[in-house]
Amino acid sequence: MSTDLTEALEDYLEAVYDIIDVKGGVRVKDIAERLHVKNSSVTVALRNLRDTGFINYEPYGVISLTESGFDEARRLSETHQVFRRFFVRILGVGKEAADETACRLEHTMAPEVMARFLQFMKFITTNRAIDEQWGEAFKQFCRTNDVSPGYLASPVNYMNDKTRVSQESGNGFD
Amino acid sequence: MSTDLTEALEDYLEAVYDIIDVKGGVRVKDIAERLHVKNSSVTVALRNLRDTGFINYEPYGVISLTESGFDEARRLSETHQVFRRFFVRILGVGKEAADETACRLEHTMAPEVMARFLQFMKFITTNRAIDEQWGEAFKQFCRTNDVSPGYLASPVNYMNDKTRVSQESGNGFD
DNA sequence: TAATAATCTTAGCGTAATCTAACAATACGA
DNA sequence: TCGTATTGTTAGATTACGCTAAGATTATTA
Secondary structure: OOOOOOOHHHHHHHHHHHHHHOOOOHHHHHHHHHOOHHHHHHHHHHHHHOOOEEEOOOOOOEEEHHHHHHHHHHHHHHHHHHHHHHHHHHHHOHHHHHHHHHHHHEEEEHHHHHHHHHHHHHHHHHHHOOOHHHHHHHHHHHOOOOOOOOOOOOOOOOOOOOOOOOOOOOOOOO | OOOOOOOHHHHHOOOOOOHHHHHHOOOOOHHHHOOOOOOHHHHHHHHHHHOOOOEEEEOOOOOOOOOOHHHHHHHHHHHHHHHHHHHHHHHOOOOOOOOOHHHHHHHHHOOOHHHHHHHHHHHHHHHHOOOHHHHHHHHHHHHOOOOHHOOOOOOOOOOOOOOOOOOOOOOOOO
Protein backbone atom coordinates (compact mmCIF):
# COMPACT_ATOMS: atom_id res chain seq x y z
CA MET A 1 0.00 0.00 0.00
CA SER A 2 2.30 2.72 1.19
CA THR A 3 5.37 0.50 0.98
CA ASP A 4 6.88 -1.63 -1.71
CA LEU A 5 6.41 -4.75 0.39
CA THR A 6 4.42 -7.61 -1.00
CA GLU A 7 1.38 -8.78 0.92
CA ALA A 8 3.23 -11.80 2.15
CA LEU A 9 6.09 -9.70 3.49
CA GLU A 10 3.63 -7.36 5.16
CA ASP A 11 2.21 -10.38 6.93
CA TYR A 12 5.64 -11.38 8.15
CA LEU A 13 6.39 -7.86 9.30
CA GLU A 14 3.14 -7.62 11.18
CA ALA A 15 3.75 -10.99 12.79
CA VAL A 16 7.11 -9.79 14.06
CA TYR A 17 5.48 -6.70 15.51
CA ASP A 18 2.60 -8.49 17.18
CA ILE A 19 4.64 -11.29 18.64
CA ILE A 20 7.22 -8.90 20.06
CA ASP A 21 4.36 -6.92 21.48
CA VAL A 22 2.96 -9.94 23.27
CA LYS A 23 6.02 -11.96 24.16
CA GLY A 24 8.79 -9.40 24.28
CA GLY A 25 10.66 -11.13 21.46
CA VAL A 26 10.24 -13.26 18.36
CA ARG A 27 11.60 -16.56 17.21
CA VAL A 28 11.46 -17.94 13.71
CA LYS A 29 9.29 -20.69 15.06
CA ASP A 30 6.70 -18.26 16.42
CA ILE A 31 6.31 -16.58 13.07
CA ALA A 32 6.07 -19.89 11.25
CA GLU A 33 3.31 -21.06 13.55
CA ARG A 34 1.36 -17.87 13.32
CA LEU A 35 1.48 -17.71 9.55
CA HIS A 36 1.13 -21.43 9.02
CA VAL A 37 4.31 -21.76 7.01
CA LYS A 38 7.56 -23.67 7.50
CA ASN A 39 10.57 -22.25 9.28
CA SER A 40 12.51 -22.13 6.06
CA SER A 41 9.94 -19.82 4.52
CA VAL A 42 10.31 -17.51 7.50
CA THR A 43 14.07 -17.38 7.13
CA VAL A 44 13.76 -16.28 3.53
CA ALA A 45 11.20 -13.63 4.42
CA LEU A 46 13.30 -12.28 7.27
CA ARG A 47 16.30 -11.96 5.00
CA ASN A 48 14.11 -10.03 2.65
CA LEU A 49 12.77 -7.70 5.35
CA ARG A 50 16.32 -7.13 6.55
CA ASP A 51 17.47 -6.25 3.03
CA THR A 52 14.65 -3.76 2.66
CA GLY A 53 15.44 -2.16 5.99
CA PHE A 54 12.42 -3.11 8.04
CA ILE A 55 14.05 -5.39 10.56
CA ASN A 56 17.40 -6.06 12.16
CA TYR A 57 18.35 -9.65 11.73
CA GLU A 58 21.23 -11.99 11.11
CA PRO A 59 21.26 -15.79 10.91
CA TYR A 60 20.59 -17.34 14.30
CA GLY A 61 20.43 -13.85 15.76
CA VAL A 62 17.89 -11.68 17.49
CA ILE A 63 15.03 -10.30 15.41
CA SER A 64 13.98 -6.72 15.99
CA LEU A 65 12.21 -3.96 14.12
CA THR A 66 13.92 -0.93 12.67
CA GLU A 67 12.21 2.41 13.09
CA SER A 68 10.59 2.28 9.68
CA GLY A 69 9.70 -1.34 10.27
CA PHE A 70 8.01 -0.43 13.51
CA ASP A 71 6.02 2.38 11.95
CA GLU A 72 4.90 0.27 9.04
CA ALA A 73 4.04 -2.71 11.20
CA ARG A 74 2.06 -0.58 13.59
CA ARG A 75 0.06 0.82 10.74
CA LEU A 76 -0.70 -2.67 9.49
CA SER A 77 -1.51 -4.00 12.91
CA GLU A 78 -3.85 -1.21 13.72
CA THR A 79 -5.63 -1.48 10.42
CA HIS A 80 -6.06 -5.12 11.21
CA GLN A 81 -7.58 -4.28 14.57
CA VAL A 82 -10.08 -1.90 13.07
CA PHE A 83 -11.45 -4.54 10.77
CA ARG A 84 -11.29 -7.18 13.41
CA ARG A 85 -13.34 -5.02 15.70
CA PHE A 86 -15.89 -4.35 13.03
CA PHE A 87 -16.28 -8.02 12.27
CA VAL A 88 -16.47 -9.10 15.87
CA ARG A 89 -18.42 -6.29 17.46
CA ILE A 90 -20.66 -5.17 14.67
CA LEU A 91 -21.08 -8.23 12.51
CA GLY A 92 -20.84 -10.73 15.33
CA VAL A 93 -18.32 -12.90 13.53
CA GLY A 94 -16.13 -15.39 15.39
CA LYS A 95 -12.65 -14.23 16.30
CA GLU A 96 -10.90 -16.74 14.09
CA ALA A 97 -12.75 -15.86 10.93
CA ALA A 98 -12.53 -12.19 11.85
CA ASP A 99 -8.77 -12.42 12.22
CA GLU A 100 -8.30 -14.36 9.06
CA THR A 101 -10.30 -11.92 7.02
CA ALA A 102 -8.87 -8.84 8.67
CA CYS A 103 -5.44 -10.15 7.84
CA ARG A 104 -6.35 -10.18 4.20
CA LEU A 105 -8.05 -6.82 4.18
CA GLU A 106 -5.03 -4.98 5.50
CA HIS A 107 -3.52 -5.27 2.08
CA THR A 108 -6.51 -4.96 -0.14
CA MET A 109 -8.27 -1.74 0.69
CA ALA A 110 -7.78 1.25 -1.56
CA PRO A 111 -6.74 4.23 0.60
CA GLU A 112 -9.97 6.05 -0.12
CA VAL A 113 -12.01 3.07 1.00
CA MET A 114 -9.86 2.62 4.04
CA ALA A 115 -10.37 6.22 5.06
CA ARG A 116 -14.10 5.92 4.63
CA PHE A 117 -14.26 2.73 6.52
CA LEU A 118 -12.45 4.25 9.46
CA GLN A 119 -14.97 7.06 9.45
CA PHE A 120 -17.75 4.59 9.37
CA MET A 121 -16.32 2.65 12.27
CA LYS A 122 -15.93 5.78 14.27
CA PHE A 123 -19.46 6.71 13.51
CA ILE A 124 -21.08 3.52 14.57
CA THR A 125 -18.92 3.14 17.64
CA THR A 126 -19.45 6.65 18.91
CA ASN A 127 -23.17 6.68 18.26
CA ARG A 128 -24.38 3.67 20.10
CA ALA A 129 -27.78 5.24 20.44
CA ILE A 130 -28.83 6.33 17.03
CA ASP A 131 -32.17 8.06 17.24
CA GLU A 132 -32.59 9.35 13.77
CA GLN A 133 -32.56 8.17 10.23
CA TRP A 134 -29.40 6.13 9.95
CA GLY A 135 -28.20 7.13 6.52
CA GLU A 136 -28.60 10.85 7.12
CA ALA A 137 -26.95 10.55 10.46
CA PHE A 138 -23.89 8.94 8.95
CA LYS A 139 -23.68 11.43 6.14
CA GLN A 140 -23.86 14.25 8.61
CA PHE A 141 -21.23 12.58 10.70
CA CYS A 142 -18.95 12.36 7.68
CA ARG A 143 -19.40 16.04 6.95
CA THR A 144 -17.96 16.95 10.31
CA ASN A 145 -15.56 14.07 10.87
CA ASP A 146 -13.45 13.73 7.79
CA VAL A 147 -10.41 11.69 8.71
CA SER A 148 -9.41 10.85 5.17
CA PRO A 149 -6.21 12.84 4.72
CA GLY A 150 -4.41 11.72 7.82
CA TYR A 151 -5.38 8.19 8.47
CA LEU A 152 -2.12 6.76 7.24
CA ALA A 153 -0.03 8.82 9.55
CA SER A 154 -1.37 7.66 12.87
CA PRO A 155 -4.43 5.46 12.85
CA VAL A 156 -4.00 4.49 16.44
CA ASN A 157 -7.01 5.82 18.25
CA TYR A 158 -9.63 6.09 15.61
CA MET A 159 -12.08 4.04 17.54
CA ASN A 160 -12.37 6.48 20.40
CA ASP A 161 -10.26 9.45 19.51
CA LYS A 162 -11.71 12.84 20.29
CA THR A 163 -8.87 14.89 18.89
CA ARG A 164 -8.24 13.74 15.35
CA VAL A 165 -11.03 15.54 13.58
CA SER A 166 -10.74 17.87 10.66
CA GLN A 167 -13.19 19.08 8.07
CA GLU A 168 -11.53 19.82 4.81
CA SER A 169 -12.62 18.83 1.32
CA GLY A 170 -15.61 16.85 0.18
CA ASN A 171 -16.87 13.74 1.84
CA GLY A 172 -18.09 11.91 -1.23
CA PHE A 173 -21.77 12.30 -0.57
CA ASP A 174 -22.29 15.65 -2.19
CA MET B 1 -13.39 -19.90 -1.93
CA SER B 2 -15.81 -22.54 -3.04
CA THR B 3 -13.71 -23.49 -6.08
CA ASP B 4 -10.13 -24.48 -6.55
CA LEU B 5 -9.49 -21.44 -8.71
CA THR B 6 -6.78 -19.04 -7.73
CA GLU B 7 -7.71 -15.44 -7.12
CA ALA B 8 -6.21 -14.40 -10.42
CA LEU B 9 -8.22 -16.98 -12.32
CA GLU B 10 -11.35 -15.92 -10.50
CA ASP B 11 -10.71 -12.42 -11.75
CA TYR B 12 -10.39 -13.64 -15.30
CA LEU B 13 -13.55 -15.68 -14.99
CA GLU B 14 -15.49 -12.77 -13.63
CA ALA B 15 -14.18 -10.54 -16.39
CA VAL B 16 -15.46 -12.98 -18.98
CA TYR B 17 -18.85 -13.00 -17.31
CA ASP B 18 -19.18 -9.26 -16.94
CA ILE B 19 -17.98 -8.40 -20.41
CA ILE B 20 -20.28 -10.92 -22.03
CA ASP B 21 -23.06 -9.47 -19.93
CA VAL B 22 -22.41 -5.98 -21.20
CA LYS B 23 -21.19 -6.51 -24.75
CA GLY B 24 -22.68 -9.85 -25.69
CA GLY B 25 -19.26 -11.38 -26.22
CA VAL B 26 -15.64 -11.20 -25.10
CA ARG B 27 -12.34 -10.73 -26.82
CA VAL B 28 -8.94 -11.40 -25.34
CA LYS B 29 -8.26 -7.71 -25.70
CA ASP B 30 -11.26 -6.76 -23.59
CA ILE B 31 -10.13 -8.93 -20.74
CA ALA B 32 -6.59 -7.66 -20.94
CA GLU B 33 -7.74 -4.08 -20.76
CA ARG B 34 -10.09 -4.68 -17.88
CA LEU B 35 -7.53 -6.52 -15.79
CA HIS B 36 -4.60 -4.36 -16.84
CA VAL B 37 -2.53 -7.25 -18.12
CA LYS B 38 -1.11 -8.17 -21.52
CA ASN B 39 -2.92 -10.26 -24.06
CA SER B 40 -0.48 -13.08 -23.58
CA SER B 41 -1.39 -13.32 -19.92
CA VAL B 42 -5.03 -13.59 -20.87
CA THR B 43 -4.34 -16.40 -23.29
CA VAL B 44 -2.62 -18.40 -20.60
CA ALA B 45 -5.44 -17.81 -18.15
CA LEU B 46 -8.10 -18.76 -20.68
CA ARG B 47 -6.33 -22.02 -21.42
CA ASN B 48 -6.32 -22.67 -17.72
CA LEU B 49 -10.01 -21.90 -17.29
CA ARG B 50 -10.76 -24.13 -20.25
CA ASP B 51 -8.74 -26.98 -18.75
CA THR B 52 -10.61 -26.66 -15.48
CA GLY B 53 -13.97 -26.66 -17.22
CA PHE B 54 -15.16 -23.12 -16.60
CA ILE B 55 -15.11 -21.82 -20.13
CA ASN B 56 -15.32 -23.01 -23.71
CA TYR B 57 -12.39 -21.77 -25.67
CA GLU B 58 -9.92 -22.65 -28.37
CA PRO B 59 -7.15 -20.57 -29.89
CA TYR B 60 -8.54 -17.71 -31.94
CA GLY B 61 -12.02 -18.99 -31.19
CA VAL B 62 -15.09 -17.74 -29.40
CA ILE B 63 -14.98 -17.51 -25.62
CA SER B 64 -18.03 -18.62 -23.67
CA LEU B 65 -18.87 -19.82 -20.19
CA THR B 66 -19.74 -23.39 -19.33
CA GLU B 67 -22.58 -23.97 -16.92
CA SER B 68 -20.30 -24.29 -13.91
CA GLY B 69 -18.33 -21.32 -15.15
CA PHE B 70 -21.48 -19.27 -15.35
CA ASP B 71 -22.60 -20.22 -11.88
CA GLU B 72 -19.24 -19.51 -10.36
CA ALA B 73 -18.81 -16.25 -12.20
CA ARG B 74 -22.25 -15.08 -11.21
CA ARG B 75 -21.49 -15.75 -7.59
CA LEU B 76 -18.28 -13.76 -7.84
CA SER B 77 -19.87 -10.93 -9.72
CA GLU B 78 -22.72 -10.60 -7.30
CA THR B 79 -20.45 -10.68 -4.31
CA HIS B 80 -18.54 -7.92 -6.00
CA GLN B 81 -21.69 -5.90 -6.43
CA VAL B 82 -22.64 -6.24 -2.78
CA PHE B 83 -19.37 -4.73 -1.66
CA ARG B 84 -19.39 -2.17 -4.37
CA ARG B 85 -22.80 -1.03 -3.24
CA PHE B 86 -21.70 -0.81 0.36
CA PHE B 87 -18.68 1.26 -0.54
CA VAL B 88 -20.52 3.59 -2.86
CA ARG B 89 -23.87 3.96 -1.15
CA ILE B 90 -22.97 3.63 2.47
CA LEU B 91 -19.39 4.77 2.66
CA GLY B 92 -19.63 7.30 -0.14
CA VAL B 93 -16.51 6.04 -1.88
CA GLY B 94 -15.80 6.78 -5.54
CA LYS B 95 -16.76 4.10 -8.03
CA GLU B 96 -13.21 3.40 -9.13
CA ALA B 97 -11.83 2.79 -5.67
CA ALA B 98 -14.98 0.89 -4.77
CA ASP B 99 -14.58 -1.39 -7.74
CA GLU B 100 -10.92 -1.96 -7.16
CA THR B 101 -11.42 -2.88 -3.55
CA ALA B 102 -14.54 -4.95 -4.17
CA CYS B 103 -12.57 -6.91 -6.70
CA ARG B 104 -10.10 -7.84 -4.03
CA LEU B 105 -12.65 -8.63 -1.37
CA GLU B 106 -14.43 -11.21 -3.46
CA HIS B 107 -11.60 -13.56 -2.77
CA THR B 108 -10.63 -12.63 0.72
CA MET B 109 -13.69 -12.94 2.88
CA ALA B 110 -14.06 -15.99 5.08
CA PRO B 111 -17.51 -17.49 4.45
CA GLU B 112 -18.68 -16.63 7.92
CA VAL B 113 -17.71 -13.02 7.46
CA MET B 114 -19.28 -12.93 4.03
CA ALA B 115 -22.55 -14.25 5.38
CA ARG B 116 -22.54 -11.68 8.16
CA PHE B 117 -21.73 -8.89 5.84
CA LEU B 118 -24.63 -9.77 3.60
CA GLN B 119 -26.89 -9.70 6.64
CA PHE B 120 -25.50 -6.36 7.58
CA MET B 121 -26.07 -4.96 4.14
CA LYS B 122 -29.59 -6.19 4.12
CA PHE B 123 -30.17 -4.65 7.49
CA ILE B 124 -28.97 -1.21 6.65
CA THR B 125 -30.70 -1.18 3.30
CA THR B 126 -34.05 -2.33 4.59
CA ASN B 127 -34.10 -0.13 7.66
CA ARG B 128 -33.55 3.30 6.28
CA ALA B 129 -35.30 4.80 9.22
CA ILE B 130 -33.71 3.40 12.30
CA ASP B 131 -35.49 4.73 15.33
CA GLU B 132 -33.95 2.74 18.09
CA GLN B 133 -30.60 1.82 19.50
CA TRP B 134 -28.58 0.80 16.46
CA GLY B 135 -26.69 -2.14 17.88
CA GLU B 136 -29.75 -3.77 19.38
CA ALA B 137 -31.70 -3.24 16.20
CA PHE B 138 -29.08 -5.00 14.15
CA LYS B 139 -28.78 -7.87 16.60
CA GLN B 140 -32.51 -8.33 16.52
CA PHE B 141 -32.45 -8.17 12.78
CA CYS B 142 -29.84 -10.92 12.67
CA ARG B 143 -31.92 -13.12 14.93
CA THR B 144 -34.76 -13.12 12.46
CA ASN B 145 -32.86 -12.79 9.21
CA ASP B 146 -30.14 -15.39 9.19
CA VAL B 147 -28.97 -15.80 5.62
CA SER B 148 -25.73 -17.56 6.46
CA PRO B 149 -26.37 -21.10 5.23
CA GLY B 150 -27.58 -20.28 1.78
CA TYR B 151 -25.68 -17.26 0.60
CA LEU B 152 -23.38 -19.21 -1.64
CA ALA B 153 -26.18 -20.79 -3.58
CA SER B 154 -27.90 -17.72 -4.89
CA PRO B 155 -26.80 -14.37 -3.58
CA VAL B 156 -28.62 -12.46 -6.25
CA ASN B 157 -31.26 -10.48 -4.49
CA TYR B 158 -29.93 -10.05 -1.01
CA MET B 159 -30.22 -6.34 -1.16
CA ASN B 160 -33.96 -6.32 -1.40
CA ASP B 161 -35.05 -9.91 -1.14
CA LYS B 162 -38.14 -10.60 0.88
CA THR B 163 -38.15 -14.35 0.50
CA ARG B 164 -34.77 -15.66 1.54
CA VAL B 165 -35.17 -15.59 5.28
CA SER B 166 -34.65 -18.42 7.68
CA GLN B 167 -33.92 -18.58 11.38
CA GLU B 168 -31.86 -21.57 12.27
CA SER B 169 -28.83 -21.78 14.54
CA GLY B 170 -27.01 -19.06 16.41
CA ASN B 171 -26.26 -15.69 15.00
CA GLY B 172 -22.97 -15.02 16.76
CA PHE B 173 -24.26 -12.47 19.20
CA ASP B 174 -25.49 -14.78 21.90
C1' DT C 1 30.62 -31.98 28.90
C1' DA C 2 28.94 -34.93 25.60
C1' DA C 3 24.80 -36.52 23.56
C1' DT C 4 20.40 -35.35 22.15
C1' DA C 5 16.77 -32.23 21.07
C1' DA C 6 15.15 -28.10 19.23
C1' DT C 7 15.66 -24.53 16.24
C1' DC C 8 17.27 -22.34 12.20
C1' DT C 9 19.44 -21.96 7.57
C1' DT C 10 20.64 -23.26 2.99
C1' DA C 11 19.95 -25.33 -1.36
C1' DG C 12 17.15 -26.90 -4.72
C1' DC C 13 12.61 -27.62 -6.62
C1' DG C 14 7.69 -26.54 -8.05
C1' DT C 15 3.85 -23.52 -9.08
C1' DA C 16 1.51 -19.29 -10.27
C1' DA C 17 1.46 -15.22 -12.63
C1' DT C 18 3.32 -11.80 -14.98
C1' DC C 19 6.18 -9.89 -18.84
C1' DT C 20 8.67 -9.32 -23.65
C1' DA C 21 9.56 -10.70 -28.19
C1' DA C 22 8.59 -13.12 -32.05
C1' DC C 23 5.29 -15.25 -34.70
C1' DA C 24 0.40 -16.64 -36.39
C1' DA C 25 -4.21 -15.76 -37.53
C1' DT C 26 -7.84 -12.74 -38.64
C1' DA C 27 -10.06 -8.44 -40.22
C1' DC C 28 -10.34 -4.67 -43.16
C1' DG C 29 -9.50 -1.15 -46.63
C1' DA C 30 -7.66 0.27 -51.02
C1' DT D 1 -7.41 -9.91 -53.27
C1' DC D 2 -3.40 -8.17 -51.49
C1' DG D 3 -1.29 -5.71 -47.84
C1' DT D 4 -1.43 -3.77 -43.60
C1' DA D 5 -3.29 -3.38 -39.05
C1' DT D 6 -5.26 -5.63 -35.35
C1' DT D 7 -5.62 -9.24 -32.49
C1' DG D 8 -4.13 -13.51 -30.48
C1' DT D 9 -0.62 -17.18 -29.41
C1' DT D 10 3.66 -19.27 -28.12
C1' DA D 11 8.08 -19.55 -26.01
C1' DG D 12 11.11 -18.23 -22.68
C1' DA D 13 12.55 -15.26 -18.75
C1' DT D 14 11.45 -13.35 -14.30
C1' DT D 15 9.63 -12.73 -9.67
C1' DA D 16 7.37 -14.27 -5.56
C1' DC D 17 6.68 -17.70 -2.41
C1' DG D 18 5.85 -21.92 -0.80
C1' DC D 19 7.85 -26.65 0.09
C1' DT D 20 11.29 -30.69 1.32
C1' DA D 21 15.62 -32.41 2.63
C1' DA D 22 19.88 -31.92 4.49
C1' DG D 23 22.94 -29.71 7.29
C1' DA D 24 24.38 -26.03 10.80
C1' DT D 25 23.75 -23.84 15.09
C1' DT D 26 22.07 -23.37 19.61
C1' DA D 27 19.84 -25.18 23.79
C1' DT D 28 19.00 -28.77 27.11
C1' DT D 29 19.83 -32.32 30.05
C1' DA D 30 21.73 -36.61 31.64
